[in-house]
Amino acid sequence: DQQVKQNSPSLSVQEGRISILNCDYTNSMFDYFLWYKKYPAEGPTFLISISSIKDKNEDGRFTVFLNKSAKHLSLHIVPSQPGDSAVYFCAAGSSGSARQLTFGSGTQLTVLP
């Protein structure tokens, strides 16, 4: 029973357009959410995060939105660049669990030039 779900295994977007990656969760105890980016043959690297007291966090071209009532978060990348092509993992954690992160299955983003 996956507590963090990324239902789109892949997404293709034209360079310059917006990329929207989605993530759903089921555990109401999650109070912190993160996005990680992974290139082939490398470990995941932290991209952006949001706590449950906020509904939006922005960092340059990357914005994460959190809808707690729907248990849904999304990552927006504007404008998308070819270098953004990677696997994106959504992750969630709760303060009372040694801050273990539960990861989604990932979405492969391909930005076409």
Place this chain on the structure above:
Amino acid sequence: NAGVTQTPKFRVLKTGQSMTLLCAQDMNHEYMYWYRQDPGMGLRLIHYSVGEGTTAKGEVPDGYNVSRLKKQNFLLGLESAAPSQTSVYFCASRPNGYGYTFGSGTRLTVV
């Protein structure tokens, strides 16, 4: 700064063989984690440690053992490898907060 270093990067084992994966971090982090990544499954937590001398089970601990004798090292052992343990293994560490730093992974194939 090396960050989190995993050795080896690649390994092929025969069923029933044993091996140890080493994770070393130079950031003085208290918390360390071992994850495995399988197609369509994301990263799943195997074992973790909240400090030197402590270990705890994660989501998929069966068939693995771990040790954290020194703060900077977290070892993952496979006593009798099985084909189901073919995977990419990632180690991560963090200070207080959620900022995990991952190693580059170990690709293990069990034949």
